[in-house]
Amino acid sequence: MKIQEADAKSLLAAQGLPVPPWAVARTAADARTVAERFLADGASHVVIKAQVLVGGRGKAGGVKLAGSAAEAEEIAGRILGMDIKGITVRKVLVGPAAVIVKEFYLGAILDRASRRIVLMASAEGGVEIEEVAKVTPEAIHRVAAHPLLGLLDWQARELAFAVGLAGPHLRDFVKISRGIVATMRANDADLVEVNPLAIIRESGPEGYVERLVCLDAKVTLDDSALPRHPDLEKLRDLDEEDPADAEARHYDISFIHLDGSIGCMVNGAGLAMTTMDLVKRAGGAPANFLDIGGGAKADRVSAAMRLILADPKVRAILVNIFGGITRGDEVARGLIDARARQERDVPMVVRIVGTNAEEAARLLHEAAFETAATLDEAAAKAVAAAQQATGDAA
Amino acid sequence: MSILIGRETRLVVQGITGREGEFHSRQMLEYGTRIVAGMTPGKGGLHALENRVPVFDTVADAVRQTGANTSCIFVPAAGAPDAVLEAIGAGIGTVFCITEGIPALDMLPVVEVARAAGARLIGPNCPGATSPGRAKVGIIPGSIHREGGVGVVSRSGTLTYEAVQAMTDAGIGQSTCIGIGGDPIIGTTFLDILQLFAADPETEAIVLIGEIGGAAEEEAAAWAAEHLRGVPMAAFIAGRTAPEGKRMGHAGAIISGGRGTAAEKVSALEAAGIRVADSPTELPALLREAGYRG
Numbered sequence: 001m002k003i004q005e006a007d008a009k010s011l012l013a014a015q016g017l018p019v020p021p022w023a024v025a026r027t028a029a030d031a032r033t034v035a036e037r038f039l040a041d042g043a044s045h046v047v048i049k050a051q052v053l054v055g056g057r058g059k060a061g062g063v064k065l066a067g068s069a070a071e072a073e074e075i076a077g078r079i080l081g082m083d084i085k086g087i088t089v090r091k092v093l094v095g096p097a098a099v100i101v102k103e104f105y106l107g108a109i110l111d112r113a114s115r116r117i118v119l120m121a122s123a124e125g126g127v128e129i130e131e132v133a134k135v136t137p138e139a140i141h142r143v144a145a146h147p148l149l150g151l152l153d154w155q156a157r158e159l160a161f162a163v164g165l166a167g168p169h170l171r172d173f174v175k176i177s178r179g180i181v182a183t184m185r186a187n188d189a190d191l192v193e194v195n196p197l198a199i200i201r202e203s204g205p206e207g208y209v210e211r212l213v214c215l216d217a218k219v220t221l222d223d224s225a226l227p228r229h230p231d232l233e234k235l236r237d238l239d240e241e242d243p244a245d246a247e248a249r250h251y252d253i254s255f256i257h258l259d260g261s262i263g264c265m266v267n268g269a270g271l272a273m274t275t276m277d278l279v280k281r282a283g284g285a286p287a288n289f290l291d292i293g294g295g296a297k298a299d300r301v302s303a304a305m306r307l308i309l310a311d312p313k314v315r316a317i318l319v320n321i322f323g324g325i326t327r328g329d330e331v332a333r334g335l336i337d338a339r340a341r342q343e344r345d346v347p348m349v350v351r352i353v354g355t356n357a358e359e360a361a362r363l364l365h366e367a368a369f370e371t372a373a374t375l376d377e378a379a380a381k382a383v384a385a386a387q388q389a390t391g392d393a394a
Numbered sequence: 395m396s397i398l399i400g401r402e403t404r405l406v407v408q409g410i411t412g413r414e415g416e417f418h419s420r421q422m423l424e425y426g427t428r429i430v431a432g433m434t435p436g437k438g439g440l441h442a443l444e445n446r447v448p449v450f451d452t453v454a455d456a457v458r459q460t461g462a463n464t465s466c467i468f469v470p471a472a473g474a475p476d477a478v479l480e481a482i483g484a485g486i487g488t489v490f491c492i493t494e495g496i497p498a499l500d501m502l503p504v505v506e507v508a509r510a511a512g513a514r515l516i517g518p519n520c521p522g523a524t525s526p527g528r529a530k531v532g533i534i535p536g537s538i539h540r541e542g543g544v545g546v547v548s549r550s551g552t553l554t555y556e557a558v559q560a561m562t563d564a565g566i567g568q569s570t571c572i573g574i575g576g577d578p579i580i581g582t583t584f585l586d587i588l589q590l591f592a593a594d595p596e597t598e599a600i601v602l603i604g605e606i607g608g609a610a611e612e613e614a615a616a617w618a619a620e621h622l623r624g625v626p627m628a629a630f631i632a633g634r635t636a637p638e639g640k641r642m643g644h645a646g647a648i649i650s651g652g653r654g655t656a657a658e659k660v661s662a663l664e665a666a667g668i669r670v671a672d673s674p675t676e677l678p679a680l681l682r683e684a685g686y687r688g
Contacts, residue, residue: 110498110499110578110579112578112579112607112608112609112610112646113608113609113610113613115501115502115505115506115579116502117499117502129651130651130652130653133651147502147503147505147506148503148506184499185499188497188498188499190498190499190578222497222498222499222645223641223645224471224495224496224497224498224645225497225498225499225500228472228497254642254643256637256640256642258635258637266552267552268550268551268552268553268643269550269576269605269642269643269644269647270548270549270550270551270552270553270554270576270603270605270632270643270644270647271550271551271552271553271556271632272642272643273553273605273606273632273633273635273636273642273643273647274553274556274630274632274673274674276635276636277632277633277634277635277656278673279635280634280635281672281673286635289636289640289642289643291643294533294551322552322555322556322559323535324521324533324534324535324551324552324555325414325417325418325533353559354535354537354538354555355535374675375556375673375674375675376673376675
């Protein structure tokens with residue numbers, strides 16, 4: 001699960017990491033109020049950042065500086081309601097603008113190949129790490145935390161030296177590195193990224209001081225671990241979520257909405273992806289990824305049908321079930337029941353093999369369903385049905 | 395021979411008295427798997443499956459009294475890492491963890507402990523393995539198999555059934571079929587299984603079924619290019635139409651930062667001389683074209 005920058009910053013701060021102050025505003029007037037506060041506290045400018053769960057906010061014009069409270073209000077007014085990659089901005093983060101001396105990248109990922117938490121650092125902060133990886137992969141330095149002992153101080157120091165950080169910032173870098181790994185463990189995150197990690201200049205009672213702080217934060221949480229973190233489940237941004245996703249979660253269905261016209265209902269993730277691929281190969285476009293999971297019963301089948309039909313672009317439905325734990329006859333009954341109750345009549349092609357497939361075939365035949373023997377045949381029939389339906393509608 | 399499981403397998407099922415554990419244990423027994431013990435804490439002394447399987451409180455008891463050498467875990471996610479560690483602690487050499495939904499960070503120390511103990515962990519979130527005609531461990535339907543010489547390794551469940559059924563229908567039998575699991579952190583990788591197949595005299599050809607996410611298919615392809623010259627191979631990769639940044643059902647099936655795409659995997663396999671099917675139903679024909687005569 002992705003969470004907003006402001007929430008990610010809270011998680012970092014909870015582990016004692018240095019994060020400059022910020023506030024979240026949902027209206028331009030609120031943005032003005034918090035901007036006034038930061039400006040009164042001595043900031044020369046405030047930064048206003050769109051809170052959306054997609055990258056490239058800066059390029060889209062969703063990150064701006066303001067020099068006065070009035071300007072902050074005006075800019076926030078422009079950013080709120082803005083469309084960034086299809087997502088409407090509903091809140092902004094406001095904070096004092098930092099005087100940046102030098103930017104770094106520091107992030108922890110769950111590395112599949114080494115099966116360890118890997119901490120990565122680069123002296124090229126502020127740019128997307130994927131971009132750095134493509135252009136100058138040698139600029140990214142990595143250490144792998146020990147699976148039983150965690151990240152050791154010498155490993156963090158090694159990274160610090162590799163990115164050219166020494167002197168007074170070395171100790172802070174080690175602390176922040178450990179804090180990032182701690183944030184990952186405390187919240188079951190699979191990614192914790194601070195980009196930029198920056199040396200900023202602040203005025204203190206004895207003149208200017210420089211310190212290392214986390215200016216931005218990105219955290220993604222392991223969905224499998226959310227049941228044991230009810231507090232984190234609350235960070236799910238329902239503003240940015242498709243209502244279908246919530247229903248899918250409720251029924252334990254794995255569902256991803258796509259752009260095509262052929263709705264897919266499949267058991268098993270690998271087979272569901274394959275079904276989409278074969279629809280594409282047969283000349284169609286899948287409307288969704290949908291895995292009803294193992295052992296699905298009639299109620300889950302009807303919920304899946306509702307999710308698929310809620311998409312007005314769907315012109316045909318392809319059901320592909322390879323029964324193992326899932327019983328073909330249960331699915332067939334669910335389909336018959338769901339079709340009797342559905343409001344929209346969409347052609348459906350059903351292929352059920354494996355456990356209790358004979359009984360399923362009998363039920364589907366009696367109910368006059370269009371069936372297919374192989375996956376390739378099912379995909380071809382569904383694509384033909386969708387094309388026919390589109391032609392009829394035109 | 396076969397790999398991982400066979401006639402010598404003496405299985406203990408952890409979580410045998412649960413709904414899933416009981417259902418699949420019955421299927422395994424019917425297939426001919428030697429289930430020597432069940433294990434559920436607090437139910438030691440009872441017998442499961444109409445008195446056919448003695449139940450123990452601990453895996454160590456099961457090992458001492460029945461000589462169990464392999465474990466299959468149906469314990470819910472919250473207790474599954476502990477179940478794996480208990481099996482390893484009791485000296486079990488091969489542990490299949492069927493459980494889905496284990497937080498990934500929980501698996502890091504478990505994988506490390508398995509490695510240090512020299513135990514083999516398959517999964518989690520895997521369907522298990524079948525050595526046709528000998529034994530099946532896990533949830534793969536027994537009916538899809540046929541005895542033969544093709545080793546099958548996959549990250550998926552039902553997709554594997556689809557591919558195996560297509561092979562069986564085409565008269566191509568299997569030595570062992572293994573699902574290694576759809577999670578990002580798993581105990582046994584494609585590469586590990588390829589190495590086991592390479593050393594197995596009965597495995598004459600190999601089918602690899604991958605999907606988007608990570609780079610384990612690429613790693614396996616590079617090794618195969620060097621060590622499996624002359625072994626007929628075919629592959630399938632699921633997720634050519636998967637969008638970036640979305641988890642496609644399996645926790646590990648995600649394209650992130652433009653990496654882990656099906657296209658990358660297909661080209662790595664093809665560069666290693668392995669033909670990649672456009673549909674799982676084409677796998678038997680590709681195996682034949684690669685020179686498999688079994």
